[in-house]
Amino acid sequence: MLHGKRILLIVAGGIAAYKCLELVRRLRERGAAVRCILTRAGAEFVTPLSLSALTGDKVYGELFSLTDEAEMGHIQLSRDADLLVVAPATADILARMAHGLCDDLATTALLATDKPVLAAPAMNVRMWEHPATRDNLALLHARGLRTVGPNEGEMACNERGYGRMAEPAEILAAIEESLAGELPEGAERPLAGRRALVTSGPTREAIDPVRYLSNHSSGKQGHAIAAALAALGAETTLVSGPVALPDPPGLKVVRVESAEEMLAACQAALPADVAVCAAAVADWRVAGVAGQKMKKDGGGPPQLALSENPDILASLARPGNLRPRLVVGFAAETERVVEQAVAKRARKGCDWILANDVSASTGTFGGDRNTIHLIAGPPADEGSAPDPQVESWPPLSKTEVARRLAGRVAAFFAGEAA
Numbered sequence: 001m002l003h004g005k006r007i008l009l010i011v012a013g014g015i016a017a018y019k020c021l022e023l024v025r026r027l028r029e030r031g032a033a034v035r036c037i038l039t040r041a042g043a044e045f046v047t048p049l050s051l052s053a054l055t056g057d058k059v060y061g062e063l064f065s066l067t068d069e070a071e072m073g074h075i076q077l078s079r080d081a082d083l084l085v086v087a088p089a090t091a092d093i094l095a096r097m098a099h100g101l102c103d104d105l106a107t108t109a110l111l112a113t114d115k116p117v118l119a120a121p122a123m124n125v126r127m128w129e130h131p132a133t134r135d136n137l138a139l140l141h142a143r144g145l146r147t148v149g150p151n152e153g154e155m156a157c158n159e160r161g162y163g164r165m166a167e168p169a170e171i172l173a174a175i176e177e178s179l180a181g182e183l184p185e186g187a188e189r190p191l192a193g194r195r196a197l198v199t200s201g202p203t204r205e206a207i208d209p210v211r212y213l214s215n216h217s218s219g220k221q222g223h224a225i226a227a228a229l230a231a232l233g234a235e236t237t238l239v240s241g242p243v244a245l246p247d248p249p250g251l252k253v254v255r256v257e258s259a260e261e262m263l264a265a266c267q268a269a270l271p272a273d274v275a276v277c278a279a280a281v282a283d284w285r286v287a288g289v290a291g292q293k294m295k296k297d298g299g300g301p302p303q304l305a306l307s308e309n310p311d312i313l314a315s316l317a318r319p320g321n322l323r324p325r326l327v328v329g330f331a332a333e334t335e336r337v338v339e340q341a342v343a344k345r346a347r348k349g350c351d352w353i354l355a356n357d358v359s360a361s362t363g364t365f366g367g368d369r370n371t372i373h374l375i376a377g378p379p380a381d382e383g384s385a386p387d388p389q390v391e392s393w394p395p396l397s398k399t400e401v402a403r404r405l406a407g408r409v410a411a412f413f414a415g416e417a418a
């Protein structure tokens with residue numbers, strides 16, 4: 001349900017704009033308040049009158065309408081919303097969002113907002129596939145834009161392919177997912193007074209001053225977990241390797257490069273009640289990093305001697321005064337996922353492990369979804385080696401995995417306090 005939630009719906013100029021009428025109706029049925037900005041091009045496809053009848057509110061259009069500016073400035077429009085939804089998100093409005101243009105009310109509100117934004121792209125398949133659109137979307141995703149669709153199918157222009165706007169029911173589900181777990185202002189935050197530490201992203205291990213060893217971790221999962229813990233009130237430190245993501249709001253971010261720097265930053269962030277290690281720490285570093293750029297001196301390729309990096313998760317989980325009460329790790333596995341994760345949990349000494357099935361069939365690697373098995377319960381080496389509690393989650397977006405985990409962490413501490 002969306003009771004009390006406020007959606008600012010931006011309708012841009014695409015043939016799919018007619019689907020917004022249905023979307024508004026469904027949002028209102030679920031108790032959301034909807035306010036609309038209709039762009040000049042959007043008004044060629046749907047009328048302000050039909051939107052206004054369905055929202056029960058006036059429809060905003062011109063940036064320099066004096067009465068609108070006096071009654072409801074563009075800053076206020078986005079400040080009053082819990083979520084901004086751009087549907088249809090045309091190639092044009094995505095391009096203007098990516099480049100910070102703000103020559104109408106819609107783009108001005110989008111640039112002025114600090115609220116989450118969800119876009120439902122809709123355009124011709126060639127426009128969707130054009131490198132300009134791909135680059136704009138990559139930039140927008142890196143800045144935190146969420147998208148739903150487009151779908152594949154027959155298009156208004158008689159072509160087939162990706163570009164059809166997601167259906168109202170799909171957009172509605174994405175709106176519900178975007179808003180789930182976002183506590184209203186003033187709500188009780190179950191992790192208030194708790195301290196959280198999260199590692200995220202890859203590490204970079206220098207070979208010489210210009211080269212390094214690293215991996216493809218995006219940091220999306222770790223950043224989402226840090227944001228979800230902070231949203232529940234935890235005072236959160238995010239220790240991150242180099243990523244192209246924006247800093248999540250409301251928490252402390254410590255940027256590091258190497259595994260050794262990550263370990264030192266984690267130790268400096270203690271004490272913490274909960275630590276979640278989501279970073280893809282490089283297992284090895286180069287022994288004896290060259291002080292100067294290594295040259296091709298005719299002697300053939302150099303031999304790199306490697307030494308093992310510290311295990312940050314295992315080191316945080318080691319018994320001692322500063323051990324966080326709850327230490328959570330990840331296990332990326334491609335076969336015998338649960339069995340290997342159970343063994344990894346025992347080896348590293350952490351309390352919970354989120355086993356992530358990264359076999360090709362799950363599409364996890366590089367994707368936005370994760371298939372998780374949460375392994376909790378008393379560790380195998382306590383007493384009679386009880387069966388671990390394994391909870392299998394359906395494939396979920398990384399944001400949803402983060403929210404579920406933060407909810408489980410809150411429930412754990414609530415149980416401890418009871």
Ligand code: CTP
Nearest residue numbers: 277278279281309310311312313329330331332
């Ligand atoms: N981890 C860590 N420090 C390391 C290596 C791993 O903190 N030097 C953490 C990761 O953040 C993750 C967990 O340990 O939470 C498991 O990482 P994974 O790469 O799955 O395991 P490895 O220890 O690398 O084991 P293996 O390569 O045998 O699967």
